[in-house]
Amino acid sequence: MESKSKEIQFDDFIWIDICNPEKINLDGIAKQYNLDYFQIKDSLETGHLPKFEKQETYNFLILRAYTSNIDDRTTNVTDLSNKIAFFYSEEKVITIHRAEFEFLQNVSNNYIKSEDLLLFFIHKMLDTYNNPLKFLSDQNDEIEKTVFLKDYSKISLEDLYYQKTRTRITKKLLQITQNVINQIEVSEQSKTALQDIKDKLLSLILGYDEVLENSNNLLNTYLSVNAQKSNDVMKLLTIFSAFFLPLTFIAGIYGMNFENMPELKWDYGYFFTLGIMIVIAIIIFYWFKRKKII
Structure with a gap:
């Protein structure tokens, strides 16, 4: 200019x-x-x-x-x-x-x-x-x-x-x-x-x-x-972990290949183990509900 x-x-x-x-x-x-x-x-x-x-x-x-x-x-x-x-x-x-x-x-x-x-x-x-x-x-x-x-x-x-x-x-x-x-x-x-x-x-x-x-x-x-949104994601991941951790623990035990594991020879061992996993998942779910976490 x-x-x-x-x-x-x-x-x-x-x-x-x-x-x-x-x-x-x-x-x-x-x-x-x-x-x-x-x-x-x-x-x-x-x-x-x-x-x-x-x-x-x-x-x-x-x-x-x-x-x-x-x-x-x-x-x-x-x-x-x-x-x-x-x-x-x-x-x-x-x-x-x-x-x-x-x-x-x-x-x-x-x-x-x-x-x-x-x-x-x-x-x-x-x-x-x-x-x-x-x-x-x-x-x-x-x-x-x-x-x-x-x-x-x-x-x-x-x-x-x-x-x-x-x-x-x-x-x-x-x-x-x-x-x-x-x-x-x-x-x-x-x-x-x-x-x-x-x-x-x-x-x-x-x-x-x-x-x-x-x-x-x-x-x-x-x-x-x-x-808060990040916390919600972490909370969801924590809840999933709380459900699957004990179930993974049980699956890990029976995934070991030791010969002296009597449960492996049970006719209904598989269904019994699944039942235990379901019961544990239900207990965890009601505990979270009681604590108002979910």
Whole structure:
């Protein structure tokens, strides 16, 4: 994607949007807009977490929006989200980013102050977490139904792992974002809008926390059900062994080829031995029933 930029003049401030700038142009961007070079460098660093820094003439803010497809198997912050760096003061708002964001394309020009535009962008970035939260919650419900009402073997342990990992990473990212948002200061007129953002952020964190807890419970339930099925198989094999062990013992004795075995010469020895085996099997069966093993 090629580098591009645009400027939009509002009544009392200007918004400058720079998309995918070249690294070799970092120094020029810093000098042109009187910004700190290392902050510009941070704005292009892949995987940089949200942060806030207050300078003498402007504030520096990095936030991340959820940009991954909701069904992607992502396991790190870089694949899950993309960031926007904000350099803002009363006179200007500068946004620097690599990925394209739809809400940056068509921005109305009815914002009075620069902080109003900033809060609008923050609100839109938080909105990107809504659909993934709903998808993960619905996926949890489907997995739960499959485990308890259908065939648990259709559940993929790998899917459970990716769902849990994605939820955990997103929750941590939102918690870091919450800490950053709490450091932002706005004028008295914008405090209500900022508080609305904080409330929305808290709601998202609680939502992802609930999904993460459910994912952990589902994983434990899946492992328990799987272990129970294995135990049932072992139990069945043990019961068969308990029946056949004494019968095999009797058959083994009379399978020995010693000459001095009087029972071998009995006319009804074969039927007598079979009778003993049946009696032993019946006794074992009733003992298992009494102990509620079968």
